[in-house]
Amino acid sequence: MLDSRQGWLAHPFSLPRSLRTWLSDHGSLTQRLKSHCTSFRVVPLETGLARANADEYALLGVAPGTRVYVREVLLLCNDVPVVFAHSVLPSAGLRGGWNGITQLGSRSLGEALFSDHRIERQPLAYRRVRNDHPLYRAAARQQAVASSLWARRSVFCLNRHPLLVTEVFLPAIDTP
Template sequence: MKTRKHNSQARYRWLAKPLLSHAYRTWLINNQSLTARLQQRYLDFYVAPLTVNFLKPIHDEAAPLNVSADKIVLVRDVLLYGGQRPVVFAHSILPRKSLRGVWHGLGKLGNKPLGATLFANPRVKRTTLSYKKLSPNHTLYHHAVKYLTTKPASLWARRSVFSLNCATIMVTEVFLPNILLP
């Protein structure tokens, strides 16, 4: 029984380093704006909005945001495209209290990149990146592979929390295999 509890907790643990991430490593560890980096790489970069809904956070999202797992948060899912292929699935969550003040419009970005908004303000603070190799038993894996023709055995993701005054937002970026294509 003790082993099960440990395995269950390990399933939700995010890492301080992207161990054995190989080809994805350079994408994962760069702590600059992913949007800016993708815009430099792809002349045809664009954001395709998928969903914006009020939902409960995924099990491993509540604690880093200091919200209760049963609280409703705003969830925004988008695909970032480059080379006319989806290269990143981005998942952002904002506690309701963060939708006031300076970030009141973040739920209405549409096809505008969130990264451009966050990195444009020098007062926005970002936590250290954390990493996870998502397996098919993780909710974000299922959300991301919906848009792929071939489903990989796993996907690498990184996440961090951005804050400004008392407002916070967690951004998780799931790197799709297309990011490795030339």
């Protein structure tokens, strides 16, 4: 379910050409990054129970303010951060098939998502995030960034339990 009132759109209009293929690719971002760089790494930033961003609760089917499991990582190509990834899972999902997410550490979530045929992916949604959005601020804490960043998100379902994955593309994505 997309909520255009929250700024998330089904199609990335006015995307810069350099980002168009990165954002619109429906395959594994991890695999795509690995094919574009000599070394790929996942750097865990934050994991644990926290509050989701305001625009995430409805997608996950949980009441606003409910604590959820959040995982934030940087994806690095050749030791340069290219993507800030933010994943959100309702607590019930930890018992509903997603329990391995808490043990990923520096392993890629994408590899798990695209290797399990039971996992269904919902359509991608796109948004330009600016400094008033929590995802922009989280990405900006990791490195200096432009005044806005493009992001995409999608819900993955396993045993009817949703996992929301948002990827914020950092300026260096143009040169992996």
